[in-house]
Amino acid sequence: MSILDKVIGIIAEQALLETSDVTENSTLEELGIDSLGLIECIFAIEEAFDITVPFNANEPTKGDFDISNVKAITGGIERLIAEKTG
């Protein structure tokens, strides 16, 4: 399973949607994921990929980790995995 597919799976589960309802361009907001749901998604991502995501709920847009849509999240994960193995 690709990173993108895994991310879609995590987000779909959190949003109580089918994976087919989640696309690369979906934003968390339009999927109905609130701030608590976002924290749970990040936790699930950290567990699934064994990475640490730099994210502070007080300044969600400030960190290096872009959460603007599914594609951006996937890109962030790829980078964190590369940094870890690199």
Add this chain to the structure above:
Amino acid sequence: MKRVVITGAGTINALGHSVADTMEAMREARCGIGPLKLRDVERLSIQIGGQVRGFEAEGRYNRQQISLYDRFTQFTLAAAKEAIDQAGITFSGEDAAKSGVVLGTAGGGVSTWDDNYRSVYEGGKNRVHPFVVPKLMNNAAASHVSMEHNLKGPSFTVSTACASSNHAMAQAFQMVRTGMAPVMVTGGSESMLCFGGVKAWEGLRVMSKDACRPFSANRNGMVQGEGAGVFVFEEYEHARARSAEVLCEVAGFAMSSDASDIVMPSKNGAARAMAGALQDARINAEDVGYINAHGTGTAANDKTECAAVADVFGPHADRLMISSTKSMHGHLIGGTGAVELLACIMALRDGVIAPTIGYQEPDPECALDVVPNEARDASVDVVLSNAFAFGGMNAVIALRRI
């Protein structure tokens, strides 16, 4: 209805081991937050806190007491002794039979849970110390205060997360006001600065890695603290009859529930608690000179709290002072309202308003006089102390100069 006054105060927290030391630190805008010293700290992503330093159980308490006193109980007993000594009261006869202890704590004996889970799960031990349960229970601190000071009336522990102490003190106030008890020992304590206690908070991603900067545009979260605050709430005539020194009057309180979200605060719930406390105390909003804010330094709290203050006070919101002393001692969770009551007493009795330190950039959404970075001399007659807990449970106390 009887009048209720405070005749004794005691504390231990990151700013000091006494009320005098704590108030001096607040006047001098000192920061008690620093690098955490605890086991496995390198495995934490949050490594700062308002830790109590130089407090050794050995020497203060004997071996048997230490086997029964979690750190939150140790803090409570130290603070209770200071408060009751200041009040100059000993409990006997009918006073003892009617007076009690109501304390707040969110976690109780967190480090006792932590140490013993570690021992059975990680250490593989199959046996724990026989007193684990009486040591970790949330009411342990209240029980030991009752035993130590012969308080035989109504005693219990209140647990409403970050509002625990305010709910406890409101309850104690109500008991004295209605004549149910002549004196109540009240306040709260917390000691969550152990590996498991900090790790749990990390999960929420609301903690700052560098500092607690309430109301400052560049704030990035809360910082945990630890310690206790304990007070003697006494019926006014009872205090006068024994010529006790009165620190201030407790004028009223209100409690409200947001009934909306388990972690996100509500402007309406906070506003209803503040307005309710004014109404209960029969105080006009224009008479409030200072508010000790809940002021956690999170984006969610600070904006909501400032908006609620603006709603309740209207144009007067721009004239009153509001500060968060959490910037100095950290967030004591269930004990926080008790330690913060000291800033209220200092404002009323000494005419010194404790500052919000770490304030660097104005935030248009928190455009109130937050007493930035330096304490201020100002005469105030009425103050409020806010506490807004996770779970949407709010408790606000109103105090008056006497």
